[in-house]
Amino acid sequence: MNRGFSTAAVAGGLLGFAAAAYPALWRDRCLNWGARADEITRKMPGDDLLPEAPVVSTRAIGIHAPASAIWPWLVQMGPGRGGAYTYDWIENLFGLNMHSADEIIPELQDLDAGDQIPLGEKTRMRVEILEQDHAMVLRSADGAWVWEFGLYPEAPSAPGGDLTRLVSRNRIQDPRTGLLNSALSLYVMEPGSLVMERKMLLGIKTRAEHLAAGQKQAARGEDPS
Structure with a gap:
């Protein structure tokens, strides 16, 4: 042979x-990487914006920080803003101008419901829901993609500590049809989104925990540097 x-x-x-x-x-x-059963089934702000989405992903991570130390990293996300805390070089292959910040950018903290965040040349995301320290929901201009972020504080993981669950949910109704597009979505886009979103969640976790540790040191009168 x-x-x-x-x-x-x-x-x-x-x-x-x-x-x-x-x-x-x-x-x-x-x-559903990282998400518990109760998080997968939990109703989140934004679910009603695309209730019959054929593709729903719910990914989550535990962060040892209060919601207030996670929220600033969420609201400054976006191309030409704070980035996405994932693999910038992959994002930029698609011309997204992503440069993940390692610090809070004050001028990017004034996000409001109704604001538009460009995501490349063709996609724009509108801020539909913004509940400080709890929920941020974005929706694409064509209505086919809803991206929900939820912050859920849990009991302190240790005396004086904090544990917050960050849940990221994507609801997708791809307007394209056909066998090839279905296969592309199933075998390429879904695994690819896991690679990027897992890195994003880990990136937010690292940044938020570092920020929270610095805030605690500052509160004790110590030099956080």
Whole structure:
């Protein structure tokens, strides 16, 4: 048997297996990375903006900081703003001008409901809901994408400590149809979104916990540097 043909056949078989197994074995983990069962089923502000979305992802992370130390990083997100705290080089391959900030930018903290945040040349996100230290909801101009952020404080993880759950939910109604677009969404966009969003959540966690630690040191009269 030709070695090249054999290798191609094995590779094709593995690819076929992965394609068949993803929906049954891995898709739920992909769409709900880090989220608990109660977070996946919880109703969040913004759900009613696209209630019948065929694709819904709910990803979450625990952050050892109060909601007030997480909120500033959320409201300054966006291209040409505070970035997305993920892989900037990947974002910028699509011309998004993402440069993730490592500090709070005061002039970007005055976000209001109704404000527009450009996301590349074709997509604009409108701030639909803004509840300080609790909820930020963005919706694309075509209404096919709703992105919800929720902050849910929990009991202190240690005496004097804080633990806040940051939940990010995407509701998507892709206006494109057809088998190719469905396959692209299922096998490329969904796993790709996990890679980027996981990095984003971890990036916010690192920044918020660092900010909270500095605030505690300052409150004790210590030099946070």
